[in-house]
Amino acid sequence: MPRFITELKRTHSCGELTRTDVGNEVVLFGWVNNRRDHGGAVFIDLRDRAGVTQVVFEHGVRPDVHDLAGQLRLEYCVGIRGKVVSRGENANPRLATGEIEVHATDLEIFNRCEPTPFLVEDKIDTSEEKRLQYRYLDLRRAPLQKTLMTRAKVNHLTRNYFTDSNFLELETPFMGKYTPGGARNFLVPSRLNAGKFYALAESPQLYKQLYMVAGFDRYFQIVRCFRDEDLRLDRQPEFTQIDVEMSFVEQNDVFEVIEGLIVKLWKEVLGVEIPRPFLRMPFDESMAKYGNDKPDLRFDLPHVVLTDVVAQHGGGGVPLLKQAIEAKGIVKGLRVPASASFSRTEIDKLEEFVKGMGAKGLARAKVAEGGEWTQSPFAKTITAELRQAINQAMGAKPGDLLLFQFGKEAVVHTVMANLRVHLAKRMGLIPEYGSGGQWRFLWVVDPPLFEYDEESKTWAAAHHAFTRPRDQDLQYLETDPGRVYCWRYDLVLNGFEIGGGSIRLHDPVVQARVFKAMGISDEEARSKFGFLLDALKMGAPPHGGIALGMDRLVMLLTGAESLRDVVAWPKTQKGTDLMTGAPGDVDAKQLRDLHVKSTVEPGK
């Protein structure tokens, strides 16, 4: 028998043989996806990343090969040689290669396989814990193989798109200087510099701006970023950004380039035409109507801000509302149409849901024929005037359910934003996972430059300190910082933030005023960002850019339920790698070399 690999080279993948190959001799390599042993004939579904082909071993053809085939088990890695034969009447329409099969004349078992911890099949039937522990087996499954192939395609298309548009792919350091603010950094102790630490880059932000100063006026990079923050369904501690920066541009120029990329990706990957230009919405409108800056626009269910209405009526006889107004809180309502018909029990469940997010409760009212409220804690005390005003503001109709939140602005927004999405899923307006075939792209634009930090009683940069304020707002920089809006933008798709960026502040004079408004002294600014401030004084061009969350893009493109399904080797919610056991212990000598001493007691 000739040797596989050295003498018998692979001629085809397991996904490409068709009728036209009938009669040809082929060599296939792959894994045993399934076996059906009939004694005199053994059927094997042979799988590689391209697909599955049925291979038949018949006793009458080659008794020795047939005997060996009898040893085959799931996930054995094998090579076969044989002849392509039409299956005629026995064709399997569920298989892409179902019209043919290969009658094997040679077989080599490259490697046997112990019983796997779970069956390698398309529709997985095991815990995510097991999948992550044996990730290389999980990755053998066709859905994940397709996802990673899509990911590779997105990489490829992105590189071509930017390269064709005269962008340069330039790299930036992962190990840099720790800069305060923003995401928590992973730290790397320096062996050569006792007591000093590198920080892993949370993004290439500063370096890409310095590329602009250096004159590389169109930059992009598909780059890994590191953030030591708690994980979520759409957040991993290391993730990939499509990072872009351009000189001599305004916001519209950035949108133009990015929309072009998105349209291309959706067309090439999904065959879907995305209309341009994308919708735009001011940040304040998004907060008011949806409670966050990443609204899912596949459904309506808007919030109604009732703060002013309630204030005008002095709380309308409801003590809780009065207190909320007096404490400078806000009041929001959400109208659930009568058609949704939530039962009392279901509404109580909604209340549990919102309490888990910091809500004190879930005030509700069912609207009766005459506009009266029933099943409501407010029904008895609220004045008819306020009730009517709220009904009118919310467009309430008989049978509708009105839900309310009031109190601290941030909590009300968060609770109502999550409630809105939760309701939409319960009402079947959007699926639990996936796009449902709807792609609602949105630019959220024009946010405030600062947000007030209750703890430190200071104005902090809502994003980063190098975002360009709107020219017409510069007059308020010293007197009323909350009125200063800026050239910042987020790209949102179906409730996910898939990108964000800004036009940068390249004017050193304005930069100094921004730092001052933030209560940052010149010395402090110098010590933290001196290199960038110097650079801005040396002919820095006007510039701006954006970073797209590459993993999230792929997650949405593939309909994956979580970022973990589009990252080949992801971490668990506690940031561990269940396959390798990282993070792990290191020995005392390593720590000594790094001038590091752990504060954790041994055994803890």
Added chain:
RNA sequence: GGGGUGUUAGUUAAGCUGGUUAUAACGCCGGCCUGUCACGCCGGAGGACAGGGGUUCGAGUCCCCUACACCCCGCCA
């Protein structure tokens, strides 16, 4: 730091108001079978019920704590 869901053969699940030997399917092992494709048939092995503590005559089942996984709040400029 907080709220929620879960953890029973290799895997997925069943196991009721606590009761004697903890079931099933797939996988695995042995045997039979030449047209299966969720192949079929016969036989077999395989379990510290996540860990610890408690209640009880008796705990997979009830209570408490811990660990791990997942979802969310905080956090993520």
